[in-house]
Amino acid sequence: MAVSIKSKAxxxxxREAGRILALTHAELxxxxxxxxxxLEVDRIGEEIIRSYGCIPSFLNYNGYPASICVSINExxxxxxxxxxxxxxxxxxxxLDAGVIYKGYHSDAARTLIMPAVKDEVKKLVEVTKQSFFxxxxxxxxxxxxxxxxxxxxxxxxxxxxxxxxxxxGHGVGxxxxxxxxVPNFAGLRRGMKLRPGMTIAVEPMINMGVYDxxxxxxxxxxxxxxxLPSAHYENTILITEGEPEILSQAPGITL
Ligand code: MF3
Ligand code: CO
Numbered sequence: 001m002a003v004s005i006k007s008k009a010x011x012x013x014x015r016e017a018g019r020i021l022a023l024t025h026a027e028l029x030x031x032x033x034x035x036x037x038x039l040e041v042d043r044i045g046e047e048i049i050r051s052y053g054c055i056p057s058f059l060n061y062n063g064y065p066a067s068i069c070v071s072i073n074e075x076x077x078x079x080x081x082x083x084x085x086x087x088x089x090x091x092x093x094x095l096d097a098g099v100i101y102k103g104y105h106s107d108a109a110r111t112l113i114m115p116a117v118k119d120e121v122k123k124l125v126e127v128t129k130q131s132f133f134x135x136x137x138x139x140x141x142x143x144x145x146x147x148x149x150x151x152x153x154x155x156x157x158x159x160x161x162x163x164x165x166x167x168x169g170h171g172v173g174x175x176x177x178x179x180x181x182v183p184n185f186a187g188l189r190r191g192m193k194l195r196p197g198m199t200i201a202v203e204p205m206i207n208m209g210v211y212d213x214x215x216x217x218x219x220x221x222x223x224x225x226x227x228l229p230s231a232h233y234e235n236t237i238l239i240t241e242g243e244p245e246i247l248s249q250a251p252g253i254t255l
Contacts, residue, residue: 129231
């Protein structure tokens with residue numbers, strides 16, 4: 001399927017989906033604390049999403065059994081909530097969530113820093129977030145998809161970190177995953193040209209050590225090959241005539 005250019009009406013629905021998702025992340029950031037199980041995080045997140053009349057995008061997506069992906073420390077993404085997995089004082093906790101509002105998806109991730117996280121790990125989380133903003137500076141019409149990933153990669157690697165290769169960002173809209181793929185690194189291909197009306201999820205996954213990852217036996221949880229921590233930051237954005245618009249945000253919320 002070709003890339004879809006969203007209409008004004010579709011963009012309006014995606015703004016609302018994104019606003020609700022930003023509020024969901026803000027509420028989770030407030031509530032998630034050491035001592036809580038990752039299953040509780042999922043329950044709280046699902047409750048918030050449904051309280052806005054939305055459907056959690058991830059629940060049952062390709063068989064994924066929860067609404068929120070909760071990935072701790074060396075877990076990169078797609079951690080499955082579990083009642084026996086308790087958040088510790090020195091954990092970083094990546095929360096990835098998606099909502100469907102009137103048929104349109106928004107997808108965003110945040111990495112939360114628990115109270116006793118070491119400074120060097122905090123730095124990884126901060127650089128991962130900033131790498132997203134470096135990437136989207138390139139998300140302007142006329143540029144190509146690879147310009148985003150190149151900026152993410154250059155920024156992250158300048159700190160000695162590495163960019164996960166086996167997972168990428170993606171188009172988003174009436175479906176959670178649409179064309180095009182949005183790598184967080186530059187390869188040989190420039191990728192497609194960016195055009196106003198494209199909506200994409202840009203989601204750097206940055207590792208403190210090597211970029212290699214593997215899948216755990218649950219077939220979902222992705223972990224770093226060297227066991228060092230990984231952080232994730234993601235927003236759904238709209239390509240406009242000028243600067244990109246971050247759709248998964250809400251007034252007064254800086255996360
Ligand atoms: N946010 C993830 C992504 O961008 C989606 C999680 S996949 C699911 O691809 F199966 F967990 F939903
Ligand atoms: Co995504």
